[in-house]
Amino acid sequence: MSRNIEDIKRIMIKVGSSSLCNLHGQIDKEKVLYLVLQISKLIKNGYSIVLVSSGSIAAGMGMMKLEKKPSTIPEKQALAAIGQAQLMQIYEETFQLFHIKCAQVLLNHDDFSDRKRMMNLSNTMNALMNYGVIPIVNENDALAVDEIKVGDNDTLAALLVPVVNSDLLILVSDIDGLYTKNPKEYEDAQLLKYVETVDDKIIQMAGGSSSQFGTGGMMTKINAAKIVNDYGKNMVIVNGEKEDSLLHIFDEYEEGTWFNGSHGKSLKAKAHWMTYRSTSKGKIVVDVGACKALCEHRRSLLASGIVNVEGHFIMGQVVDVVDIDQKAIAKGISNYSSDEIKLIMGHNSSDIEEILHYKDYDEVIHANNMVILGGKKNG
Numbered sequence: 001m002s003r004n005i006e007d008i009k010r011i012m013i014k015v016g017s018s019s020l021c022n023l024h025g026q027i028d029k030e031k032v033l034y035l036v037l038q039i040s041k042l043i044k045n046g047y048s049i050v051l052v053s054s055g056s057i058a059a060g061m062g063m064m065k066l067e068k069k070p071s072t073i074p075e076k077q078a079l080a081a082i083g084q085a086q087l088m089q090i091y092e093e094t095f096q097l098f099h100i101k102c103a104q105v106l107l108n109h110d111d112f113s114d115r116k117r118m119m120n121l122s123n124t125m126n127a128l129m130n131y132g133v134i135p136i137v138n139e140n141d142a143l144a145v146d147e148i149k150v151g152d153n154d155t156l157a158a159l160l161v162p163v164v165n166s167d168l169l170i171l172v173s174d175i176d177g178l179y180t181k182n183p184k185e186y187e188d189a190q191l192l193k194y195v196e197t198v199d200d201k202i203i204q205m206a207g208g209s210s211s212q213f214g215t216g217g218m219m220t221k222i223n224a225a226k227i228v229n230d231y232g233k234n235m236v237i238v239n240g241e242k243e244d245s246l247l248h249i250f251d252e253y254e255e256g257t258w259f260n261g262s263h264g265k266s267l268k269a270k271a272h273w274m275t276y277r278s279t280s281k282g283k284i285v286v287d288v289g290a291c292k293a294l295c296e297h298r299r300s301l302l303a304s305g306i307v308n309v310e311g312h313f314i315m316g317q318v319v320d321v322v323d324i325d326q327k328a329i330a331k332g333i334s335n336y337s338s339d340e341i342k343l344i345m346g347h348n349s350s351d352i353e354e355i356l357h358y359k360d361y362d363e364v365i366h367a368n369n370m371v372i373l374g375g376k377k378n379g
């Protein structure tokens with residue numbers, strides 16, 4: 001098992017607050033310089049780079065001379081607004097030393113879940129990269145309340161991988177990679193160099209650890225690996241504190257833990273978007289027969305198997321399909337609104353026209369527009 005680096009051209013680098021800050025949680029310019037120096041070398045080696053950078057709240061705390069993160073949302077949002085500007089100023093000054101231009105892109109979850117906005121984002125990112133400018137991405141923390149938040153930058157970077165078609169996501173952290181056990185608790189914990197598939201064993205190894213300043217612990221990193229690997233792309237976790245760790249990913253040192261994605265996409269583009277990036281607008285509750293038809297035979301969802309509908313959605317929106325115990329079994333694009341489904345549920349498809357006075361589709365969710373969760377995957 002070895003790292004397949006030949007085909008890698010576009011790299012997404014996510015750097016966490018702990019890799020940018022000093023012990024007081026303030027931005028450490030020396031650390032930024034060291035990161036940018038390595039990025040400039042990667043660019044010289046022919047790679048095209050997108051940077052996802054945390055640190056806005058940390059920089060804001062530094063600017064306002066606060067030792068502790070405030071607890072209210074408006075205060076945190078204000079600090080993010082203050083800090084993001086300073087963060088970008090530091091990046092601009094530092095990248096300029098290497099004659100590299102950079103640009104700021106701030107995102108929220110809606111930029112991924114709304115397909116139009118996602119296309120827009122993809123076009124902008126491509127235009128920036130065609131200009132040879134490095135996009136520096138962060139969550140738009142100044143305006144992000146929980147409902148529209150991705151929440152952590154490991155996930156944000158992973159969601160961005162398909163949008164810009166990156167071949168590799170590098171998570172720069174304060175830990176060498178994934179260990180067999182928590183290395184802070186167990187002396188015999190061993191660093192894994194290579195993960196072929198993110199399975200239950202790997203998930204168990206990741207349990208519980210987190211770094212001092214960032215939001216993402218090892219679990220969010222493993223989830224990020226799953227998102228990226230399911231799209232057929234690679235991910236690696238490296239320690240930003242170690243000398244030249246970003247460069248040593250690609251040489252004989254094989255720095256960090258590599259999560260293999262070169263086995264190809266296990267989810268096609270639409271299914272990947274539905275599974276990881278779309279936000280469900282409601283729930284359709286189905287009976288046992290429909291569960292079986294969907295999960296085992298990959299059939300479309302018909303009105304006859306629906307027993308309830310929750311939430312308010314319109315035709316074309318993504319919804320969760322749950323069983324009678326509320327366990328999510330699928331996600332899909334609904335052909336009918338929640339109001340329409342309330343009228344047709346439990347009825348045969350042949351009755352839809354009589355009930356609604358029109359019938360555009362036989363299926364409430366067509367199998368081609370549905371992804372089965374945690375089991376067999378649809379294209």
Ligand code: GLU
Nearest residue numbers: 054055056057152153215
């Ligand atoms: N967006 C946050 C910030 O810049 C960080 C989120 C994270 O570290 O995952 O402060």
